Structure formats: structure tokens, C-alpha cells
Amino acid sequence: MSATQPVNIVSAEFKANPFPFLNRLRASDPVYPTTLPDKTVVWLLTRYDDVTALLRDERFTKNRRNALTKEQLRKLPWTPPMFRPLERNMLDLDPPDHTRLRSLVHKAFTPSLVEQMRSRTQAIADELLDRVVSAGEMDLIRDFALPLPMTIITEILGVPAKDHGKFHRWSQAVVSLTSPTPTLRVIPSVWKFIRYLRKFFKLRGRDPQDDLVSALIKTEEAGDRLNEDELLAMIFLLLIAGHETTVNLIGNGTLALLENPNQMRKLQREPSLVKPAVEELLRYTSPVFTTSERYALENAMVHGVTIPRGEMTLGVIGSANRDETVFENPNELRITREPNRHLSFGQGIHFCLGAPLARMEAQLAFTTLSRRLPDLRLKNSPHTLRWRPSIFLRGLTALPVKF
Numbered sequence: 115m116s117a118t119q120p121v122n123i124v125s126a127e128f129k130a131n132p133f134p135f136l137n138r139l140r141a142s143d144p145v146y147p148t149t150l151p152d153k154t155v156v157w158l159l160t161r162y163d164d165v166t167a168l169l170r171d172e173r174f175t176k177n178r179r180n181a182l183t184k185e186q187l188r189k190l191p192w193t194p195p196m197f198r199p200l201e202r203n204m205l206d207l208d209p210p211d212h213t214r215l216r217s218l219v220h221k222a223f224t225p226s227l228v229e230q231m232r233s234r235t236q237a238i239a240d241e242l243l244d245r246v247v248s249a250g251e252m253d254l255i256r257d258f259a260l261p262l263p264m265t266i267i268t269e270i271l272g273v274p275a276k277d278h279g280k281f282h283r284w285s286q287a288v289v290s291l292t293s294p295t296p297t298l299r300v301i302p303s304v305w306k307f308i309r310y311l312r313k314f315f316k317l318r319g320r321d322p323q324d325d326l327v328s329a330l331i332k333t334e335e336a337g338d339r340l341n342e343d344e345l346l347a348m349i350f351l352l353l354i355a356g357h358e359t360t361v362n363l364i365g366n367g368t369l370a371l372l373e374n375p376n377q378m379r380k381l382q383r384e385p386s387l388v389k390p391a392v393e394e395l396l397r398y399t400s401p402v403f404t405t406s407e408r409y410a411l412e413n414a415m416v417h418g419v420t421i422p423r424g425e426m427t428l429g430v431i432g433s434a435n436r437d438e439t440v441f442e443n444p445n446e447l448r449i450t451r452e453p454n455r456h457l458s459f460g461q462g463i464h465f466c467l468g469a470p471l472a473r474m475e476a477q478l479a480f481t482t483l484s485r486r487l488p489d490l491r492l493k494n495s496p497h498t499l500r501w502r503p504s505i506f507l508r509g510l511t512a513l514p515v516k517f
């Protein structure tokens with residue numbers, strides 16, 4: 115029996131300060147079952163070594179259909195047929211499907227593509243600040259942290275600039291699908307989004323441009339290509355993973371620097387520290403707070419506790435990144451921390467494909483903010499800040515600042 119009082123890990127209240135609870139789990143309940151608001155049971159692994167082991171453990175699968183018993187499969191909520199291609203995204207698949215899809219996208223999503231976006235990222239960061247600088251205040255999430263990665267990922271994909279607005283609206287609806295219970299409310303947006311993308315693929319198929327969608331249509335690996343449903347699932351994944359995460363790194367990271375003014379001043383004095391600073395902000399704020407779900411293929415024993423077959427298991431990255439057996443003074447933000455073996459981009463075969471892009475965007479975002487707005491400060495008391503309810507992510511709904 116666990117001595118720990120249950121909490122709702124999806125709630126905004128939990129996300130505001132999850133660390134005392136996670137410290138208790140690491141100390142005395144390292145394999146902890148909890149229940150989501152929709153009654154799904156989730157097993158939380160909170161120690162660094164257990165999270166890294168989970169990401170490489172062949173007793174666990176990403177594709178829940180491989181793990182569930184007939185009885186569990188029957189109880190799965192009905193998925194509208196139009197959403198089914200989206201289940202074929204590589205983050206939710208195991209080898210050999212995952213290997214095949216990852217090698218196809220790997221050929222198109224190259225380090226040189228990220229380098230090509232560097233000067234454009236700088237220009238967008240400057241443009242976004244130009245728009246607000248005379249006002250002396252902004253919502254850092256709405257005006258900077260969100261539009262920066264959103265613009266970059268849509269430009270990489272090749273979506274026409276005039277369509278960015280609706281693309282963003284629809285993607286917000288899709289993002290709400292990552293909550294445990296998708297609602298009927300999002301179906302019209304998802305349907306429009308899928309129709310738009312299918313039309314767009316036809317256009318690029320006929321008239322390829324210098325963008326990722328055209329490259330993915332053409333990409334071949336040993337005579338193998340992505341079919342249209344796989345392309346759809348891939349673009350969804352890239353779009354969502356490409357901005358819903360980085361927004362939290364820039365938002366949470368800025369808050370962490372504002373709450374640790376000595377570290378903020380250090381970065382302002384020595385901008386060359388931005389690389390280790392971004393690694394430390396990744397560790398300290400864990401923008402993707404848990405791994406995506408894994409499912410035990412058979413009953414799996416961890417520290418003497420049995421995780422039953424087919425039940426959802428999450429590695430809590432935000433806890434592993436504060437594990438005192440790995441990080442010295444883990445609750446202290448130290449932008450020069452070295453070594454810094456954080457797990458913020460995961461590990462193993464699903465290691466974040468976009469890590470080089472996210473690092474480049476965040477490094478430019480923080481140097482630009484500290485150069486152009488040196489007296490940045492919170493507009494209101496930190497207690498008024500609200501966190502987004504989410505299973506996997508940890509991020510602010512808004513971050514009002516003055517300068």
C-alpha cells in the first residue's frame with residue numbers, strides 16, 4: 115500500500131509545483147500507480163535510472179494494440195475513422211514500423227536544414243520584439259514564445275504564409291487531443307485540417323518546392339516511400355512536437371531566469387554561456403514533463419512492484435531531472451552546470467528528432483531577449499501565473515512581463 119496521497123497529475127494546480135510530491139515518490143514510492151480524470155490507471159516511474167531503463171526496456175511497447183488483452187481492446191474508446199491514420203505516427207509505433215518511418219524522415223530532416231533556419235529564426239525573434247518593444251509590456255507566451263517555433267516549423271514544412279493563422283487554430287484543436295479524453299468538439303477542426311493537408315500534399319506532389327513536405331513526398335529509403343496516411347501522421351507529429359514543446363522551454367525558461375536574477379545577470383554578462391544555460395533550463399524546467407506512454411507487454415516487475423500487462427506507464431522526466439543521486443543540488447538553477455545529463459529529450463530509439471532545432475531556437479530566443487530587453491521583469495506576482503492542464507507537458511498559459 116502506498117503512503118502517498120493521490121494527486122491529479124493533469125491539473126493546473128499540480129503543474130504549478132509538482133516537485134515536493136515527486137521528491138516523496140522518488141524516496142518511497144518509485145513505482146506509483148495513479149488515476150487520470152478519465153479513470154485511466156497510469157504507473158509513474160520517478161527515479162533517473164528507472165526512467166532511462168523504461169526508455170530502453172523491451173518489456174514495454176509504444177503501440178498499445180500490441181500490449182492489450184482482448185478484453186482491454188474491447189474497452190478502448192471508439193476512434194472516429196478519420197483519426198486512425200494519425201495513430202500511425204512514429205512516436206506511437208515500435209520497430210520495425212518505427213525504424214522505417216524514422217529513417218525516412220531522418221533523410222529529410224537534416225542538421226543542414228536546421229542550420230539554414232538559423233538566420234530566419236533570428237529575424238523572426240527580432241520582428242516579434244519590434245512589435246511590442248514600444249508598449250513596454252507583453253504576454254511573453256502569446257507574443258514571443260509561441261509564434262517563434264510555430265512560424266519556424268510551418269516555414270520548414272512549407273505551409274504558405276497566408277495560411278499560418280488557420281493552421282495554428284486547427285493545430286490547437288489537435289493539441290487538445292493529447293488530453294486523455296478527446297471531445298467531439300474538436301472533430302470539425304481536425305477534419306478541416308486533414309482536408310487542407312491532403313490538398314496541400316497533392317499540390318506539392320505536382321509542383322515540389324524547397325520544403326520538408328516536398329522532400330518527404332520524394333524521400334526514398336531502399337525503394338520505400340511514405341504513403342499518404344503516413345505522411346499525414348508525420349506532418350501532424352512534426353507540427354505538434356515542433357512547437358508545443360519549444361514554447362514551454364522559452365516560457366518556463368524565462369520564468370526560471372526571472373526567479374533567479376543572479377543567473378539571468380550572469381547570462382547577460384556572458385552571452386557565450388547560452389549553450390549550457392539552455393541545457394540547464396531544459397533540465398530545471400522539463401518542458402516535456404513525462405515521456406509519452408509505454409505499455410507493459412506482460413506483467414512487469416519493477417522494484418518488487420508488478421505493473422500489469424497493458425497498463426499505461428510514464429517516465430516522469432521532470433522528476434528524473436531533479437534526482438539527487440545524479441545531479442548535485444538538483445533544485446538549484448546553475449547555468450554553468452557540467453556535466454548535465456538531463457533526460458528532457460528522452461533517450462533510446464525515440465530520442466527527440468527535433469532536439470537540434472529546439473536547441474537552436476531556444477539559444478537564439480534567450481540571447482535575443484537578454485540583449486534587447488535587459489530589464490525584463492514579471493508584471494504580476496508569480497502566484498497569479500496559471501499552468502496548462504496536460505498529462506505530458508508543463509507550460510504556462512500566459513507570462514505577462516514588463517521591460
Ligand code: HEM
Pocket residue numbers: 169204205206216267351352355356357359360363401402404405406407457458459460461463464465466467468469471472
Ligand atoms: C524543447 C523542445 C522539445 C522537447 C523538450 C522535446 C522532447 C521530446 C521527448 C522527451 C521525446 C521522446 C518522447 C518519448 O520517448 O516518449 C521527443 C520525441 C520527438 N520529438 Fe521532441 N521535443 C522538443 C522539440 C521538438 C521539435 C522542435 C521537434 C520537430 C520539429 C520535435 C520532434 C520530435 C519527434 C518527431 C519525436 C518522436 C521521435 C521518435 O518517435 O522517434 N521535438 N521529443
